[in-house]
Structure formats: structure tokens, C-alpha cells
Amino acid sequence: MVLARLILGLLCLAPMTGYELKKHFDSSINHFWNADKAQIYRTLAQLVDKGYATVTTVAQSNYPDRQEHHITDAGRQALVGWLSDGAAQGTERDPFMGQVFFAAELPREDIDQLLSERRVKTQAVLDDYLSQREGIDMRAAADRRSFLMAATLDHAIRQQAAELEWLDAVMEHLP
Amino acid sequence: MVLARLILGLLCLAPMTGYELKKHFDSSINHFWNADKAQIYRTLAQLVDKGYATVTTVAQSNYPDRQEHHITDAGRQALVGWLSDGAAQGTERDPFMGQVFFAAELPREDIDQLLSERRVKTQAVLDDYLSQREGIDMRAAADRRSFLMAATLDHAIRQQAAELEWLDAVMEHLP
DNA sequence: AGTAAGTGGGTGCAAAATCAACTAAATATG
DNA sequence: CATATTTAGTTGATTTTGCACCCACTTACT
Numbered sequence: 001m002v003l004a005r006l007i008l009g010l011l012c013l014a015p016m017t018g019y020e021l022k023k024h025f026d027s028s029i030n031h032f033w034n035a036d037k038a039q040i041y042r043t044l045a046q047l048v049d050k051g052y053a054t055v056t057t058v059a060q061s062n063y064p065d066r067q068e069h070h071i072t073d074a075g076r077q078a079l080v081g082w083l084s085d086g087a088a089q090g091t092e093r094d095p096f097m098g099q100v101f102f103a104a105e106l107p108r109e110d111i112d113q114l115l116s117e118r119r120v121k122t123q124a125v126l127d128d129y130l131s132q133r134e135g136i137d138m139r140a141a142a143d144r145r146s147f148l149m150a151a152t153l154d155h156a157i158r159q160q161a162a163e164l165e166w167l168d169a170v171m172e173h174l175p
Numbered sequence: 176m177v178l179a180r181l182i183l184g185l186l187c188l189a190p191m192t193g194y195e196l197k198k199h200f201d202s203s204i205n206h207f208w209n210a211d212k213a214q215i216y217r218t219l220a221q222l223v224d225k226g227y228a229t230v231t232t233v234a235q236s237n238y239p240d241r242q243e244h245h246i247t248d249a250g251r252q253a254l255v256g257w258l259s260d261g262a263a264q265g266t267e268r269d270p271f272m273g274q275v276f277f278a279a280e281l282p283r284e285d286i287d288q289l290l291s292e293r294r295v296k297t298q299a300v301l302d303d304y305l306s307q308r309e310g311i312d313m314r315a316a317a318d319r320r321s322f323l324m325a326a327t328l329d330h331a332i333r334q335q336a337a338e339l340e341w342l343d344a345v346m347e348h349l350p
Numbered sequence: 351a352g353t354a355a356g357t358g359g360g361t362g363c364a365a366a367a368t369c370a371a372c373t374a375a376a377t378a379t380g
Numbered sequence: 381c382a383t384a385t386t387t388a389g390t391t392g393a394t395t396t397t398g399c400a401c402c403c404a405c406t407t408a409c410t
Contacts, residue, residue: 009277032272097207102184104320145279162337
């Protein structure tokens with residue numbers, strides 16, 4: 001149900017097609033959520049028949065018709081309701097930590113490899129986030145909306161950086 | 176399918192019942208994964224009919240019979256296979272970041288409340304992790320297995336600590 | 351001219367995860 | 381004495397997610 005709220009949030013910024021929503025998920029939302037195309041279209045349909053959004057078909061000259069989804073007042077209310085609702089702090093799930101937890105079953109060199117591979121990937125993710133942040137840095141402090149959006153990216157950056165430090169510590173002290 | 180591997184990992188440490196597995200998930204695994212009771216029992220059944228585990232019914236005097244699950248060689252192989260497999264770095268999902276991302280829809284005081292409530296919860300989670308770590312600290316450096324298990328807890332601690340810092344920064348600079 | 355990539359929208363299916371209840375006996379707590 | 385909690389496991393229904401396809405048309409690349 002988080003996905004439904006996130007979509008409402010995006011529709012709150014501007015009316016959009018499922019296709020555009022997917023692009024937003026892949027570009028600006030990817031540091032804290034990801035969503036499958038099919039899931040997006042299905043959730044959109046649900047939002048419409050719950051009355052949280054409406055659809056308008058907009059014809060285009062060259063490209064396919066846009067099924068433009070607009071948030072309704074009920075949708076806006078649902079969004080605000082979710083936003084102020086203390087969200088149960090669901091346990092973060094990290095498959096990689098599962099691997100580390102049981103990695104003692106592996107020979108030493110495989111453990112080292114597991115960790116250093118992860119380090120490379122984490123660094124790559126961090127670099128990606130850092131380059132994303134470059135495009136917004138200046139104007140971020142300006143209005144509250146941009147500030148908060150940028151803040152979530154900063155969070156992701158801090159998390160990745162903390163993981164790098166942790167990886168280095170583990171690799172150094174592993175008996 | 177991460178759950179299946181995690182269960183295999185635990186069965187690799189000792190034969191166990193579904194009930195005991197659930198307790199392990201709630202106590203020592205909770206900082207990076209959580210699992211529903213029903214899901215554990217169903218996954219156990221799958222493991223058995225894939226040949227990754229076997230069941231032995233052990234009668235007890237006062238309590239219900241134990242369905243003790245033992246890992247097989249095939250199971251151990253499957254576990255090791257997963258452990259050394261570079262696991263696709265699935266995007267971490269964090270509903271709270273979704274709330275922050277769209278929090279500008281809320282009045283200022285509600286945003287402050289959202290953040291400070293989160294701060295309290297994060298601090299509580301951190302304290303829980305810190306107290307968990309106290310029980311293992313000394314012997315952790317000893318063998319590799321304990322070290323790695325403790326390391327995942329350290330990771331969670333670092334993540335929570337980083338989040339606290341981030342929350343403070345956001346609360347301080349929010350326009 | 352042919353092939354890829356982009357725009358836009360879907361369907362079908364299976365696995366994974368969640369919620370809620372239900373059984374049943376023992377032991378601990380008030 | 382009554383009520384919770386612990387031990388142990390199970391069932392059903394529903395949701396969420398992921399993967400793999402499919403359509404049709406347009407623009408860009410080579």
C-alpha cells in the first residue's frame with residue numbers, strides 16, 4: 001500500500017501517465033523505492049476505482065494517447081492521512097546482511113570476495129546518488145518541497161557511505 | 176527466496192522447529208530481516224520437499240511434539256551457493272522516506288512531528304540493537320562465525336546512528 | 351533499409367508475503 | 381480460580397511483487 005501513496009504523491013505534483021510515473025520511480029525515487037511497471041498500472045487502476053484519481057485521455061499527434069491520471073480531493077486526503085501516520089518502522093530487509101550473517105560457511109577467500117564485490121557495488125550506487133545530487137544542490141535549500149526531496153537523497157547517500165565504512169572495518173578485522 | 180536461504184542458514188547451525196526459527200528471526204535476525212510465522216512453516220515444507228531438509232518428530236513429555244528440521248547435504252550446498260552469489264543489490268525500500276519525500280503537503284508543525292516521532296523510534300531501535308550487542312561483544316572477535324554475526328548487528332547500529340544524525344540535520348535546516 | 355530505442359499501455363501467472371484465525375495442552379501470574 | 385503466556389503447528393484468504401510476455405506506433409542510428 002506504500003506504492004499507492006507514493007503514486008498519489010507524484011500525482012499531487014502533476015497529473016501523469018503510468019509511463020511517466022515509472023520514469024519518476026526509476027530516476028528520482030529509486031534511492032528509497034522501486035516499482036514494477038505492471039504494478040504501477042494496476043495500482044493506478046485501483047486508485048481510480050477507489051476515487052483517489054481520475055483518468056483523462058489526451059490524444060497526441062504522433063504518440064499514443066496519454067491516459068493522464070489526476071489526483072482527486074479524496075486522493076489528496078488519503079495522501080495527507082498517510083503522511084502524518086507514524087509508519088510502524090517496518091524492519092529493513094537486506095539480503096546481503098543475510099549472506100554476511102552466514103558467511104562463515106564459506107572459505108576465507110570467498111568471504112573476502114563477497115565483501116569486496118559488495119564494496120564495489122556500494123561505491124557505484126553511492127556515486128550514482130552523488131551525481132544525482134549535483135543537479136539539485138543549489139536550489140534545494142530554497143523551497144521546502146525541494147529541500148525534503150533532496151533530503152531523502154542525502155539520507156541514501158549517508159546510508160551508502162556508512163556501509164562503505166562498515167565494509168572496510170569488517171574486511172580489516174575479520175579473523 | 177531469501178527467506179529459504181536464511182532458514183537453511185539457521186538449520187545449518189542446529190536442527191530446529193519452525194517455532195524456534197521464528198524466535199531466532201525475532202531475536203537475532205530482526206535487525207536485517209523479519210518473517211511471518213505462517214511463511215516460515217510454509218517455507219520449511221518447501222525445503223523438505225526440495226530435499227534441502229528432513230523432518231524428525233521428537234516427542235516430548237509435557238509439550239507438543241517437535242517437528243525438528245535438519246539440513247541435508249543438498250541444503251548445505253544450496254546455502255553455500257547462495258552465499259557466494261553476488262546478490263543484485265536490490266533497492267532498499269523505506270516507506271518513511273516516502274513520507275519525507277512528499278511531506279511538503281503537510282503543515283510545518285506536522286512535518287516537525289513526523290520527524291521527531293521518527294527520531295524517538297529510531298533511537299529506541301538503536302538502543303535495542305546496542306543492548307543486543309552487549310551480550311556478544313567480548314567473544315565476538317574470537318571465531319569467524321560470531322564475528323560475522325556481530326558484524327551485521329554493527330551494520331544495523333551504524334545505519335540507525337547515521338539516520339539519527341540525518342534526522343537532526345533535516346530538522347535543523349528545514350526551511 | 352533494417353534495427354534499436356522510445357512512447358504508451360497493458361495481460362497472465364506464479365511466487366512471496368501478510369493477516370487473521372484456530373487447535374491444544376501446559377505453565378506462570380495475579 | 382481465572383486469565384494470560386508459552387510451546388507447537390496449521391489453514392484460508394488476500395495482497396504484493398516480479399517476471400515475462402504482448403500490442404502499436406515513432407524516432408533515431410547505422
